[in-house]
Amino acid sequence: MRRNLIYTLLAVAVLVLAIVPIGTAVFVLGFMYGDSPCVMCWEQRTGMAIIALVGLFILRYGPRPKYIGLSVLVGAWGLFMGMRHVGMHAARDVGQGFSIEILGVHTYTWALFIYWVCIVTMGVLLTLLKEPELQAAPRRLRTLESAAAVVFLVVIAGNAVQAFASTGPPPYVGQGDPIRFSFNPRHWVWSLEEYSTAPVSLRGRWASEPPDVKVANVDPASGPLAGLPVLAVKSQTRISAPLRGTVTDLAYDAAGDRFLVTTQQGIYILDAALGRTLRYTIIDTGFSVDLGRFAGAAFLDPSTVIAVGENKSFVVLKENDKADADGNFRFFLESFDQFNEIARSRFGTVRARMMYTMSAAFDPATKSIYTVTVPNTKVKRLVVSRFDRRDMTLSEEFVPTLAPDAGLTFAGEKRSLDELYITGAAVADGKLYAISAAHGVLLTMDLASHAVVAAHRIAGLDHPVGLAIRGGEFYVADADGSIRIVDRRE
Amino acid sequence: MEFLNFVLMFAAAWIVLRKPEKERLAFRLLVTSVVIMVALFCLATRTALLPGVNY
Helix, strand or coil: CCHHHHHHHHHHHHHHHHHHHHHHHHHHHHHHHHHHCCCCHHHHHHCCCCCCCCHHHHHHCCCCHHHHHHHHHHHHHHHHHHHHHHHHHHHCCCCCCCCCCEEEEEEHHHHHHHHHHHHHHHHHHHHHHCCCCCCCCCCCCCCHHHHHHHHHHHHHHHHHHHHHHHHHHCCCCCCCCCCCCCCCCHHHEEEEHHHHCCCCCCCCHHHCCCHHHHHHCCCCCHHECCCCCCEEEEEECCCCCCCCCCCEEEEEEECCCEEEECCCCCEEECCCCCCEEEEEEECCCCCCCCCEEEEEEEEECCEEEEEEEECEEEEEEEECCCCCCCCCCCEEEECCCEEEEEEEECCCCCCCCCEEECCCECCCCCEEEEEEEEECCCCCCCEEEEEEECCCEEEECCCCCCCCCCCCCCCCCEEEEEEHEEEEEECCCCCCEECCCCCCEEEEEEEECEEEEEEEEECCCCEEEEEEECCCEEEEECCEEEEEEEEEEC | HHHHHHHHHHHHHHHHCCCCCCHHHHHHHHHHHHHHHHHHHHHHCCCCCCCCCCC
């Protein structure tokens, strides 16, 4: 009695699996609506068919361990395929996806859910099985079980027809972007594009390495821009106030005549001589939003600062002489009573999405925060991103070009600004100034035209990490706290 | 190759239904189908085998 119940449930499961996802996909979506699966959808559909086929094996031969093992393996693989496919589209803008929806959900997401249901179903059936029910000889199929096998054969035959039309005989394989299904051979496209040479990678562009200023080529003679005028260093100073960690950025606030300095986890307000710490804190960067290592810093107003991590996550602090030390315990690792944390979140980008940043700047005229990308081994593109201070959301992105009347030229046909490694930025008078650790180049970008209107080479730089503007001077900081002061010119 | 895979599954199911004594052959066809499915998915995703998201 119990055994018959299990086989009945299994037959029903095979029928449901064959009819609902696989049969609907081919006879309704495919033959009626012309939908063609992409190559990944084909394999997800194949995996479901294989699980149903294993069900038929169990109906005929009993629950042998190799069937159970294979069904679990294919179910687990199906879950992985579903995650891989959903991962391509799940984070797009609302309503976007690939191919059609069923009940408001795209087919690849249904596949993920169906594999999960398959594994749950297998688990339920296994818990109902008892060892004596293992049998050696083939079973005689009951009517429902035979019906499940026949339905499966019909559905698989339909899939074979669709697969022949859409993907062709071997060695042709399904396409990444399939064309609409048709029974007319003149509309069939059989492709070998999936065999094309391409690098094999676990994570592709998502495996981009975090930035490291030391990889920047400092050689001034090999920069992408030809014949740059040189700005001489007129004096040097250094940050003598004690810091925990090395300097990662520098900013200046004229109203308070103070500097802001960040280290990997530290935020310091220093006096104008850079010798005395006025207030500081060490951020617990791993608490809540992962801030990574701070790489950019800016004053948002005379008493509010922002520190931006390499991963474009940020924290905003407001100075407060009477901050609640106990309340701040969860945010900070040291110096709990000098700031209030008023925001900790992430900047989202589009063009800059696959790149890190090592700079931040604030434009009080437009109340905007700017970041500039640094290249990595997977993506090399200089992208400037602007975020609105009011909602800390991306408002603009641009890839700067050379202004036609700036007198700037590239040193070769294939040279570009993407070779630069921007590690510090500051805004003044509608212009974004960006210092590159690569080749010691200082760019001047007009924020209205998005063009580079001037570029200079600063002599003697050694992997700078920060840039600040103080009156008519640039302050260029190195990681060790040494600072080169250069006259500001357009 | 997807067409071949469905032909293999059809043949395996046909054996299970009509020639159950040839279980070994049917199971080999089933395993071959699994291998082809895994190979084709890996071929299609070889430039980023894992889901493209942050880890």
